[in-house]
Amino acid sequence: MGSRLDLQNKLEEKLGSDHVYFQPPASIKMEYTAIKFSKTKKDAKYANDSRYINLTRYELIVIAKRPDDPVIEKLLGMPYCSYDRAYKKDNLYHDVLTLYY
Numbered sequence: 274m275g276s277r278l279d280l281q282n283k284l285e286e287k288l289g290s291d292h293v294y295f296q297p298p299a300s301i302k303m304e305y306t307a308i309k310f311s312k313t314k315k316d317a318k319y320a321n322d323s324r325y326i327n328l329t330r331y332e333l334i335v336i337a338k339r340p341d342d343p344v345i346e347k348l349l350g351m352p353y354c355s356y357d358r359a360y361k362k363d364n365l366y367h368d369v370l371t372l373y374y
Contacts, residue, residue: 277312280331280374284308287347305365306337306344316373328353328373335368342366 277295284293292307303309314330333354335345340359345368348354353373360367 275374277329280310280372283351284310284333284348287351288344303336306335306342308344308348309334309336310372313371331372331374333370333372335370337366337368338364340366342368345370348372 281293281295285291288306288308290304290306292304294301294303294307294309296311297303297309310331310333312329313332316326316328316330317324318326333348335342335348337344345356348370349356351372355371357369357371359369
């Protein structure tokens with residue numbers, strides 16, 4: 274569908290800030306609400322002996338100071354996005370989504 278940088282721009286647009294981090298190292302100090310994302314898998318579909326679709330699966334983690342941040346619903350409005358799970362760690366709420374892009 275698009276490049277990782279295109280996805281970064283879309284995520285920043287949905288979040289309304291530039292607190293979007295691709296596979297950040299531990300030394301990065303994140304500001305919240307933030308989206309942390311990483312590649313998890315490449316999928317390809319074949320027909321008639323040729324590839325007709327190539328998608329990359331990303332794991333998106335929305336990290337917020339409050340539960341049910343509105344950006345989650347915005348992300349779920351994107352095609353091929355689904356909600357996986359939620360957990361709380363270090364007094365921050367983490368919502369994990371899967372996105373094929």
